[in-house]
Amino acid sequence: MKRFVLFFACLASFSLVAAQEVLNWKDNEIVSPIVNEDNSITISLFAPNAEKVELTGNFLYAGKDTPDKYADGDWHPQLMNKDANGRWTLTTPPLKPEFYSYNLIVDGVKITDPKNIYTVRDIGNRYSVVLVGGGVDGLYAVKNVPHGTVRKVWYDSPTAGLQRRMTVYTPAGYESNKRSYPVLYLLHGMGVDEEAWEELGRATQILDNLIAEGKAEPMVVVMPNGNISQEAAPGEGSKGLVVATTQYPKTMDGNFEKAFPDIIQFVEKTYRVKKDKANRAIAGLSMGGFHSLYIALNNPNSFNYIGLFSSAVNRMSKDGDTLSYIYKNVDEKFKTLCKKSPKLIWIGIGKDDFLSKDDDRLRAALDKESYKYSYLKTKGGHSWRNWREYLSTFVQKLFK
Known part of the structure; x- marks a missing residue:
């Protein structure tokens, strides 16, 4: 009997040592x-x-x-x-x-x-x-302030022939009052999706903190998926756990711009937002800046505020064998947009950004029409470091 007790005692001791080795106390x-x-x-x-x-x-x-x-x-x-x-x-x-x-x-x-x-x-x-x-000016940190709500929302896009997903931010107090809010449509760059501005861009924290400080107006922020062939971020659509890629089919060929009214229609039907030019803004980074520009050029009565962050300008691709009408007659469209006098066209880019020549062409087009845009040139290149700063600056100028 004593031998059995000794055996089990040794076994327990060995198991404890083995467990400690598995736990790896130095790692912990x-x-x-x-x-x-x-x-x-x-x-x-x-x-x-x-x-x-x-x-x-x-x-x-x-x-x-x-x-x-x-x-x-x-x-x-x-x-x-x-x-x-x-x-x-x-x-x-x-x-x-x-x-x-x-x-x-x-x-x-x-x-x-x-x-x-x-x-x-x-x-x-x-x-x-x-x-x-806390990030630049502490704006990227979660602080003890009233918080907005972030939802992943599905909507029908008849133009794209898909159900598609987007991220929507509603400001603190939205659920408990009946007021209507201005709306910012915030677009991402190539390869990312409707999750990018929330996760990489810290948009939720930036909006919460600036609104709480009284530096930005309470607003609804709509962050759609700019890859028009995609239902949603990788792993969130019906195709399952697909591999993410830099460039999806129909990238920058005019189809996203054509389908954008589906987004506005859904938002204005679903959310308490103001439905006029004075209370709509659109902004985006890189490919999203490209989309923002051409959506504004083709809808000159729709947006009073336009934000172009490190924007691609002449990077369009053909839709099949032809160039979409979205990208034609650009000089005339710039002329029309500027005559409609949007309250703000805000441009930001890093001095080392590979899209600097696109930026030069964009500003030259606005200069030709004698439009007085706002311009910020920062250090660094094509990076989220800059785009977070641009968003923080841009939203403080909206709906004033």
Whole structure:
């Protein structure tokens, strides 16, 4: 009997040791990322068997006034340091307040930070994220203020022949009152979808905070899917868990612009929004700026506020064998739009943006009509860092 007791005691002891090995206490002790008092970030990984671990991220400014070698879209990995216990760490220089993205590269394999539960998807890539200092002017943080409501909404698009999904933000108090609100149609760039402005752009936090501070008017914000051949974001439509791609069929060929009235009709039927030009705005980044421009040019009586962020201009493609009427007679359409005197055309772009020549052509077209637009040129390139700032600036100028 004693032998059996001893056997089970040894078995229990062995099981406890095995469980401890599975739990890996050294790994559990790691916290990553850590935002330090000086706004530097320490990122750590327990990988005792790895030969090489690198950190890559959009830490563009690193406490400097101008971008360094960490350029948008060209992140250069930094080698992390390994200690005797198998822990890899790297601490960045002090960073400016911002919403940062990063990955780890373990022996050539890119991964998200296993200790960081916060990630975002950008097209087909997933990144770990960390918020430093609440972002620019603290606008990207969730604060103790009244919050709006975000819904994923399906609507019929007869023009596209699909049921399609979009994201709709209604401001704090919408559910408890009967007032009607102005509306901003906010469009994304190529490859992303109706989730982008909410997740990558921090649009919800920006709107909540600016409205609470009295710097922006309460408004409904409609964030549709700009890929007209797509029902919804990857994995959210009837085609199932499809792979995300940079460019979908019918990209920038006029079909999204043709179907846009379906969105306005649904919004104005479903939500308490004001239904006149003075209370409608449209804005977008990159491809979304392209769409915003041509929707406004083809509907000159529809929008009093137009925001063009790092906008593509002459990037249209043919619809089949022909160029859509949406993109024809552009000079005349610019003339008509400017004669209709929208209250604001607001343009923003980074000085290193690859679409700088498109920006030059856009402003030249407006200059030709002597239209006085607002213009902001920032540091950096074609990046969410800039587009979040542009949205923050633009919405403060709406519906005043």
